[in-house]
Amino acid sequence: MKRKIELSAKTSPKIKLLRKAFFALAVDPFLKGINIRSRASHLRSQLSIEIEKALYPLKPSKIHGQITDFDLYGGIDISNSIKEKELTKRTGIFGNPSQFIYLAMSERIGSSLAGKICLAIDKRQTSYVISLDEGLEDERTPYSILDRLAFAFDLNDERQLQRVNLSKIRDNLPEIRSRLLKVHISEKMKNQFSITALALGITSLRAPIFALRTARALAAIRGKSFVSKNDFIMAIQLTLAHKATQIPTIQEPQKQEEEQEETNDTKNEENNDPNEMDIPQEMIISAIESTLPKDVLGEMKLLSPKKDTLNSNASGSGQRKLGNRRGxxxxxxxxxxxxxxxxxxxxxxxxxxxxxxxxxxxxxxxxxxxxxxxxxxxxxxxxxKSDRLIIFTVDASGSNAIGRLGEAKGAIEYLLGEAYANRDHVSLIAFRGTKAEVLLPATRSLVQAKKKLADLPGGGGTPIASGLEKAVEISITARNKGLTPTIAIMTDGKANISLEGQVDKKQALSDSENFCMVIQNLKIPAIVIDTSNRPQQPAKDLAQKANAKYIPMPRADAKKLSNAISKSSNEFHTNQ
Amino acid sequence: MRDTFPFTAIVGQHEMKQALILAAIDSSIGGVLVLGDRGTGKSTIVRSLASLLPKIRAEENCPYNCPKINNQCDFCKKKQEGKVVQKTSPVVDLPLGSTEDRVVGSLDIEAALKNGEKNFEPGLLARANRGFLYIDEVNLLEDHIVDLLLDAAASGENLVEREGMSIRHQSKFVLIGSGNPEEGELRPQLLDRFGLSVEVKSPEDIDERIEVVKRRDEYEVNPKKFLRNWLPEEKKLREKILLARKLIKTVTISDQILKKCATLCVEIGADGLRGELTLLRTARAYAAFNGRREVEENHLQEICLPALRHRLRKNPLDEAGSDVRISRAVAGILNS
Incomplete structure (x- = not known):
């Protein structure tokens, strides 16, 4: 409660920026839109009002995951045709210039719908796209859409919105717009946008173009005919910061500088001569840093385009997300x-x-x-069509690493190749030290799988139980999504780390046995590949408990392995 | 239609632009596959093609772009008198998630409900006839749509058997696909259908990037002026393409070059004979584009990468590799 009062008393910098973004959007339709990450809250409902105010007189229309082509593109309105007894047509959401688009729950939009939306943006069939991302953790708006929108904000930490008074802008809209493209911007700044974007690891060329447009819009709103230093910095904060995938390596920037800038906003503008402006790199960097979230690294990983792979096969709603090809x-x-x-x-x-x-x-x-x-x-x-998912659970522990981790990697690589041919999904789990780690959630991108595999280090204890736990987890979620999982465990079976991560051989063994029972009960097809030097009892036991096929590695050349895996998964399939 | 960004004004991406031009000179080269990061101008380049390419002469209003009135096409059949007009070369977008109906065409519901007539409503395959069909994110396209496309691309016609209709119409198009390989692999059958395959990367050269932003900005500030400034360039390229189209029929290939093509394909272990054929056709188009009447070794060298890159029988996990392997083979064979 206390926090709320505090915040409402002083508007946070982010909200101030957001306001600028609304202004810029209202002025320049080329900026296409904004992605706002915020869970349903009071703020969210306020937000909708502000957006509608900003984009007035455009009317909102909503696109959700299950929208049909008819709603998007229009066509013959059957029900109305029947009612009116004559052929009536309806225009779709695209191609209606008096509407802007809300993407509700944009984190759940599938790749195919995202493709259509991108096409509409590219072909200018839509005015603005306001994408509302309600995702938790690692759910994101598809990257292809994010890339085409100028702005993005994460408002999950914000409590209070600032009311935007747009009447001044709206009254002068024609005038501001006519000024927009005449705004002068120095060559140096133009170049700086590209340089900064590259330094931030933004490969897309849309971002610097957006930055340029935004700087112009900000200047035009202030009624100026040139882009000032503040416009410039703010444009970078607005359009580039959220797309950054790396922090440029420049000597420690100072945060104070930026904050000062913020407060001096209005004062020193007039003094700026646009022609001899020199903006130190550190200042730009610090400006960016101030808008970055606290958990920078974590966020960045999520923002990088690769993350999108996880969503790439999503079709619409909720849980059935990854690679769901059902229906x-x-x-x-x-x-x-x-x-x-x-x-x-x-x-x-x-x-x-x-x-x-x-x-x-x-x-x-x-x-x-x-x-x-x-x-x-x-x-x-x-x-x-239920796709197969092969979950590779690899023992990268010391006992195994010394032995045959390299060989195991080779075998998996071959299997991945097979998986590619069968259009299977793969997932990769490695266990070593005290616990298991999911290196790769279910995906079809083998390039990624291969990279992860190559980087896999070896050494440490053998926490089989933890590895199996993860494998079971993935299997269960995969089943919910309509995939058919098969677990391939590569280990010597010598468990010595318990589920809790303690060095306790006895507990470790009983823990892993428990999970074997789970695998058996859930009827998940499994295969144990014994990677010890000679076929040995521990791995055999493991296989037996899990009702899995047992293959000792010495005999198993890669091809045999692959056949064994497909066979065991097929057998299970027919048995069920 | 809105003016599009001029093709010639696009900075960099030389390989992709060249591949598209060659495919436009000789459509028998087959499609062009473009793989690479987002935001590198793939779609911009493809969409700018339409205004660059020479106009085609086609029957007015004919949905199949027939060159003149004929007896095969169900539109032209009904017409008494033909009127041939200039049309912009079709570049048709096939969005992800297009239904089968939209791709191959289907019963015209409007005519059916209103007049009880059984008419065929042509789909995208009809519209793309004699032009380009562009699929963005081709690697995410549904399999059943891919099958339809492969069939039409291979046979050059679209055969529709549905709703009691039996329609056959010409559908000769150059398939252009683009996508990001990190988001999913392309089916091998589809891969093989593309004549050329190019890889695009974001320009890393800072000057190039700056130039991109500048030109874009210039275009947006005053599109009319920008287009006017680039008009001579566009015209020059257009004429070069037209000239190459004429010239290509006379370009000769010596037995020696043919042999080198074959050796090259054997050396890198390309499947089937499509490799050689594409290599020849592309080299011929390239020679014609450069105003030559005979294919020379350096022509081969220039086009072997896009023509062969995707034909190596390779471990799907072998990420880099193919370019290097081709270059090595080329160096060994061509300079011998």
Whole structure:
């Protein structure tokens, strides 16, 4: 409670920036939009009001994960056509210049919808895109969309929004806009945008272009005809900081400098001569740093485009996210219809349409009725294609590393190649030291898998239980997403670290046995590859407890391994 | 239509621009696959193609872009008198998540409901006839759509058997696909269909990056002026393409060069014979583009990377490698 009061008394710098972003958006439609990360809260509802105010007279329209092409692109409005008894069409969300787009829960937007939205942005079929990201932790708006929007804010730590008074801008909008492109910007600054973007590890070229536009917009709003130092710095804060993937290596910047800048905002502007401006690199960097979140590194990892892979196959909502290929639509079919099925209205009408003239004559019905026979009905069909997920659980412990980690890596690499050919998903878990680590969540990107594998170090204890725990976790989530998991464990079976990470052989053994039972009970197909020098009992026991296939590595050349894995997963499949 | 950023004004990305030009000179080279990071101007380049390419002469309003009125096309059949007009060369976007209906075409519901007529509503494959079909994020495209495309691209026509209709129409297009390989692999069958494959990277040269931003800015401040400034360049390139199209028929290839092509493909272990064919066609187009009447060794050298890069039988996990392997083979064979 106390904190809230404190904050409302003094507007945080981030909110101030946000206000500037709204201003800039209102003035320059080229800036395309903003991504706001914020969970549902009081602030969020305030936000919607402010956005609508900023973009007035545009009207909001919402795009959600399950939106149909009809809603997006428009077309023949069937229900209305039937009601009005004449053909009516409806325009879609795209191509309607009087609307702007809310992307609700943008972190859950699948790659295909994201593709459509990007296309609409590129082709200027939409005015603004306001993407509202309600994601937790590592859920993000698709990178392709983020890259096409000028601004992004994370408001999860903010409590209070500043009311924006836009009337001044709105009244002068035509004038400001006409001034916009005449705003002078020095060559040096123009160059600096590109240089800064590169220094921040932003490879996309859209970002510096946005920065340039924003600087102009800020100057135009102030009624100036040149870009001042503050406009410049602020443009960088607004457009580049959130896209940064690295912090430039420049001597320790000082934070105070930036804050001073902020407070002096209005005073020293007039003194600036645009032509002989020299902006020290440190100042730019510090400006950026001040807008970066506390957990910089963690955030940055998430922002880097690779993260997007996780979402790339997402289709719409919630839990079924990663690589969920359940229900890719198949052509609908004519079949007896009951309420448990979904009617494909368009196809039904399509099949009935050519006969309407005949049928009307036959039944003597009025001209505008549509006569549909039972066998016109089309039912939607979805293909439940369950993809296989192979979870490699690799023992990178000391006992194994000395022995045959290299060989195991080679074997996995071969298996990954096979997985590629079968279009399987793969996941990689390594256990060593005191616990297991998920190196790679379920993905199809083998380039990543290979990188992770190559970087895998060896040494330390053998926490098999922890490795199995992770493997089971991934299997269960994978099943929920409609994948068929198979666990491939590569170990010598000599567990010596318990689940808690203690050196306790007895406990370690019973812990790993417990998880073997879990694997057996859940009927997850598994395979144990014994990587010890000679086939030995511990790994055999492990396999037996988990009802897994046991393959000693010496005999297992890579090809044999691969066959064994596909066989064991197929057997399980048919048994179930 | 809005003016697009001029093709010639795009900074860098030489390899991609060249591949597109060669494919525009000789469409039998096959498609162009562009793999690389986001925000490197892939889409901008492709979309700027339409205004660069020479206009095509086609029947007015014909959805299939027939060159003149004929008896095959179901639109032209109904017309009594043809009227040939200039049309911009089609560059059609195929968005991810397009339905089968939109791609191949389907029953025209409007005509069906209103008049009880069974008409065919042409899809994207019809619109792309005699032009380019562009798929962004081609590696994320649904498999069943990919199958349709492969079929049409291979046969040059689109055969529709659905809703009691049987329609066959020409669909000759150059497939352009782009994508980011880190987000998913491309199906090998589709990979093989592309004639050329180029890799784009964000320019790392600071001056180049600055130039990109500057030109973009210049364009946005005053698009009309910018386009006017670049018009001569565009025209020059357009004429060069037109000239190359004429010249290509007369370009000869010596047996010696043919042999080198074959040796090259054997050396790197390319599957099938598509490698050689693409190599030849591309080299020929390249020679024509440079105003030569005979394919020379340095022409081969210039185009072997995009023509062969994706044809190596390789371990899918072998990330780099292929460029190096090709270059080595080329150095060994061409200079011998």
């Amino acid at each position: 890719s639509p198949k052509p609908s079919r004519k079949m007896p219809f009951d309420t448990s099925k979904r009617l494909d209205l368009i196809s039904t009408l399509r099949s009935a349409a050519p006969w309407q003239k005949l049928r009307r004559e036959l039944h003597g019905s009025p001209d505008n009725s549509i006569i549909i026979y039972k066998d016109d009905l089309f039912v939607r069909q979805y293909e439940e």
